[in-house]
Amino acid sequence: MSTLNLGILAHVDAGKTSLTERLLFAAGVIDEVGRVDDGSTQTDSLALERQRGITIKSAVVSFVLDDVTVNLIDTPGHPDFIAEVERVLCALDGAVLVISAVEGVQAQTRVLMRTLQRLRIPTLIFVNKIDRDGARYEGVLKDIAAKLTPSIIAMGSADDLGTRSGRFTAYGSTDPVFTAGLVELLADHDDAFLAAYVADESAVSYSHLRRELAAQTSRCVVHPVYFGSAITGAGMDPLISGLTELLPASDGGADGPASGTVFKVERGPAGEKIAYVRMFAGTLRTRDRLHFGDDRKGKVTRISVFEHGAATSRSSVAAGQIAKLWGLAEVRIGDDVGSSSAASDPTSKATSEPTPEATETAVGRRSANGGGYFSPPTLESVVSASRPADKGVLHAALTELAEQDPLINLRQDDIRQEIHVSLYGEVQKEVIQATLAGDYGVDVTFRETTTICIERPVGTGAAAEFMGQETNPFRATVGLRVEPAPVGTGVEFRLGIELGSLPFSFLRAVEETVRETLLQGIHGWQVTDCTVTITHSGYTPPPPYGWSKASSSAGDFRRLTPLVLMSALQQAGTQVFEPMHHFRLEFPADALGSILPNLARMRAAPHSPSTRGSASVLEGEIPAAQVHELQQRLPALTRGEGVLECAFDRYEPVRGPVPARPRTDHNPLNRKEYLQNIGR
Structure with a gap:
């Protein structure tokens, strides 16, 4: 049986969760359709979600439609929780973008559609709430064509809009206007199809048109549009047919080397990590040893596979499926995982690294926008425990939350004993506050939210520190050049020295420290869109029989690099x-x-x-x-x-006075202060 990993995405209040409920009901997984307003839905399981009537965390449910296993992922619609949507995208085979028939295309709808198109995720559009007063048909279609994409085709007609009896009737082979529009749309995107149609119209049957529509939908060049109501059930049958006919299900290769991608991490009742993994190839089994991320390892102790409505304990998970894995204590969201050995089954095939073919889709999607699909948080606030005795618990709790949400950045200011949390908006702040109180028993207060700026170099700067100089107390030579780079490229580290002239551990120490130091530029903001090149290096090797106190260490390079880098950055200058x-x-x-x-x-x-x-x-x-x-x-x-x-x-x-952010490091901009704090 093939598997379709399906994402439901929308602007807040367009009806994603209600659509999920209706699909579960249609598949026979639930006996009654839950309501968001009543807090009775399957995927909004958090108390906060039921209380607020919004989706905060992505949730996975599974059901079968026409011999296709559908793993459906319900994602948040509120822009404050866009990070939850971001991490799901690498797991998807296709998506349904939900739009309200009343409000039409909204701000978040445009952001989501641009991302789906950029990542080439096949997408159907479902216009929900045709039973609501003010629902539109032609107006919404024009809205979609103008603001999202002109490559759409309405798959049916809607009648009695704005009433409980509103309905959607699918077009078929006997609808000449529909078939003519379909031919025109498909011909616009495929020259071979156009040539075949021009050569002999009668040779292009309606079934041929449907196959070509499925092919072009799978290539993300056209987007079929359905109308209906998740509350009344109108339009569900045509939409379900579209899911199985037009979106590409995954068969995968269960016999090859195992590889997958972690798109969600949560904590179990005992505090254990649970990793949600989309498998792209091969099979993982309990007691398999995995490699993931930057050479971290772990052994799978338990597997639950999503099927027939919920996660069910299984001994293995195969390509195309989504599973929850236990036992990977160091796993993080975004990790590619691959089986390194299968202790429980010596005959199973295994590899130390995921194959390029198996991870191409996920890696390609993650790298499409420099590692992220949406904008980073632009706000931050200082969070403090109401009771001083809870400081330690607060830090541990926030670290755990940031682990589950990579876009919650924490900045620890040891000088002022403060923790800064990055945010997308005020609602997210309220949710974090409620989560800390409900799940960790920590009452907190937030200061006024402030904006997160960035710094970019405006010129080129270079600096170097050499071993043996009176001003350099470290056994290391480091030279760095900083140059502007195109907007959106982030930070690139390059070699300007001969490969092998510096031990790899020292070179890695320099690169890691460069990236860490650039989190706080001349004005205290993160520096981005720049190229940093190492131009000079030198070290004292250990004697023949091992390391000595006179030898250079990675610590020498880690301590010296901030001084050199900030000196070069000051010479280059930055703009906020x-x-x-x-x-x-x-x-x-x-x-x-x-x-x-x-x-x-x-x-x-x-x-x-x-x-x-x-x-x-x-x-x-x-x-x-x-x-x-x-x-x-x-x-x-x-x-x-x-x-x-x-x-x-x-x-x-920034126009006017340049805003500065207080530093939380040892301030390499002030050499005397830095050396006093660092020492050798």
């Missing part, structure tokens, strides 16, 4: 950039006069407004630091009728 969000604001037309002055005060750059009847729409850019204030002031400015959508757009140079 702040995050900007694109906003779309819908409001009563007569409120424009009060909105514009407020936007100007918040340093927003609005475009020309458009008016539709009594409503106006205004789009533009606003600093991330001002988004929360705009959200708070909007109800008063628009009599409670304003609707705001915001999403990260880009970084812009």
Whole structure:
């Protein structure tokens, strides 16, 4: 039986979780459709999710449709939890992008669709809530074509929109307008199909059209659109047929070397790590020893495979499946895993590294945007334990949460005894606060949220420190050159010395320290989009019979590198950039006069407004630091009728005074202070 690993993605409140419930009901996994408002859904299992009526953590459920095992992953829609969506993408064979028939394409919808297209994940579009008052058909289709992609085809007609009797009727071979539109769409993306159709129209049957539609959907060049209602069940049968017919199921190779990707990590009741793994090739068995990440190892002690609604204990997991693995204490999200030995089965095939073919999809998707698909958090706040005695527990709890969410960055300020947490928004802050109280028994307070800026070099700088110089107390020679790099490339470390002239452990110490030091630039912000080249090196080798106190050590290179790097960076100079969000604001037309002055005060750059009847729409850019204030002031400015959508757009140079962030390291910008703190 083939397997389809399916993601359900949407802007918040479009109805993802309700659609998941309806699909489970249609497959016979549940006897009654749960409701988000009642807190009775299968995938929103956290108390916070049931309380708030939103998805916070991704959840996996499994069911069978027409001889295809579907592993369905319900993801959060709220932008504060976009990191949960990011880590799921490498596990998917296909996706359903859910759009509300009332609200249409929203800010998060655009972000998600761009990402799905960039990663070439086959995607069906489901327009939900046709039973809601204000539901649209033609208007939403135009919205999708204009804002998401013109390569769409409506798979049926919708009638009685805005009523409980709203329905969706699938098109078939007897609908000439549909078949003509399908031919035109498919011909636009395949010259061979166009040539065959031009040569002999009668030779291209309706079944041929459907096969070509499936092929082009699998190649992510076209996107079929379905309408329906997850609440009433309208349109479910056509959508289910589309899932099995148009999205590519995975058969995998169960006999090859085992390889997979970890897309989620959680903690069990006893605090043990549980890794969610999508298998791309081979078979993993209990007691198999795995290699994962940067040469970490572990032995699988237990396996649960998702099938027929829930995770079921099994002795193995094969290609195409999703499983929960126990026993991998050092595993992290994003790790590629591969079987290194199978202690329980000496006849099983094994390898020390995953094969390139097996991990191509996952690795390719992860590297499509420098290791991330969405923007990083742009906000941060200091979190403190309400009771001083809970400081240690708080640090351990936050470390554990950051382990489960790689985009929760923690900055420990030992000088001020503070912990900084990076955030996507205020809702995420509230959820972290509630999680710490409910799961760890730690009451915390947050300071006011501040914006995370970045630094980029504006020129080239170089510096070097040589062994034997009076000013260099370390047994190491390090020379570094810092240069600007294209936006979005991150930090690249290059060799400007002869390969082999420096022991690998020393070279690795330099590179790791370069990346760590660049977390705090001249103004205290993380430095990115630069190339750092090691230009000079030197060390004292150990005597023939082993290491001595006069020998160089990796520690010498780790201590010296920050001084050299920051000296080169000061010579290059940096510019501070702040995050900007694109906003779309819908409001009563007569409120424009009060909105514009407020936007100007918040340093927003609005475009020309458009008016539709009594409503106006205004789009533009606003600093991330001002988004929360705009959200708070909007109800008063628009009599409670304003609707705001915001999403990260880009970084812009800071205008006016340059903001600085207090340092949390030993400050290599001040040589005397640094050496006093570091010592030899």
